[in-house]
Amino acid sequence: MKKILNIITIFIFCFGFGQIDNIADGESITFRIHYGFLNAGTANLTTQKTNYKGVPHLYAKGTGQTTGAVKAFFKVEDLYESFINTNTGLPSFYVRNVKEGGYRQHFETTFNHDNHTLILTDKKNPANGSKVIKSVKGVQDMLSCFYFLRSKSPGELKVGTVINMNVWIDDEMFPFQLKVIGTENLKTKFGTINCLKIIPSVKSGRVFKEKEGVTMWVSNDANHIPVLLKAELAVGSLKASIESYKNVKFPLKFTK
Numbered sequence: 001m002k003k004i005l006n007i008i009t010i011f012i013f014c015f016g017f018g019q020i021d022n023i024a025d026g027e028s029i030t031f032r033i034h035y036g037f038l039n040a041g042t043a044n045l046t047t048q049k050t051n052y053k054g055v056p057h058l059y060a061k062g063t064g065q066t067t068g069a070v071k072a073f074f075k076v077e078d079l080y081e082s083f084i085n086t087n088t089g090l091p092s093f094y095v096r097n098v099k100e101g102g103y104r105q106h107f108e109t110t111f112n113h114d115n116h117t118l119i120l121t122d123k124k125n126p127a128n129g130s131k132v133i134k135s136v137k138g139v140q141d142m143l144s145c146f147y148f149l150r151s152k153s154p155g156e157l158k159v160g161t162v163i164n165m166n167v168w169i170d171d172e173m174f175p176f177q178l179k180v181i182g183t184e185n186l187k188t189k190f191g192t193i194n195c196l197k198i199i200p201s202v203k204s205g206r207v208f209k210e211k212e213g214v215t216m217w218v219s220n221d222a223n224h225i226p227v228l229l230k231a232e233l234a235v236g237s238l239k240a241s242i243e244s245y246k247n248v249k250f251p252l253k254f255t256k
Contacts, residue, residue: 020089024249025049032243036236041066054085060143076100082143091144120237141168150224177201191254194220222250
């Protein structure tokens with residue numbers, strides 16, 4: 001359970017440069033997380049339109065926490081924040097502040113896309129100061145990639161699409177590949193909805209059981225809202241399903 005928001009956001013990736021003007025101000029999406037048969041926790045993603053250093057940005061916030069019996073033996077309180085330039089779809093500033101059992105970490109990252117560098121600050125250990133790290137063109141953070149994917153039109157995100165990308169996670173850069181392999185009608189608490197089925201290639205080992213041990217389904221419309229995630233972990237399995245949503249820009253088409 002140490003990677004609740006990581007697993008939810010890792011698999012939603014960036015597709016290049018572009019505007020993110022189809023994400024509504026005040027949108028909120030909540031996911032219910034199950035670890036095996038246990039009701040393990042919740043995760044919430046919200047947006048707010050704002051300015052960052054005088055430039056229009058989308059402020060995205062992700063929170064994750066364990067609940068119930070899982071919280072009794074492993075407490076998680078994760079906070080992720082990202083300021084995303086609405087013209088480029090690229091992150092300007094990113095925060096990862098997590099409390100997972102006895103583990104604590106608080107990183108802040110400032111991106112400089114003009115010269116492909118970033119500044120990483122360890123807020124938990126101020127004595128470490130800040131360091132400049134060489135980056136790559138078009139790098140995304142764990143929240144910005146989520147909203148950048150969703151900014152794509154149905155014509156840009158369709159069956160057969162294969163994308164390679166780089167995502168800044170914690171204090172490291174990770175390469176990923178994403179494949180849109182088909183469509184499927186999924187039953188949810190709101191009704192049945194047509195979804196794109198997507199498989200990201202992820203690094204196996206400590207967290208994931210297989211290289212392609214994660215599958216997700218996103219609404220096959222202009223919203224591209226994640227509806228379901230399944231992940232085979234090194235120990236056990238995890239499922240995250242949509243629990244609630246509000247203020248999405250385009251109506252979701254559920255059928256009974």
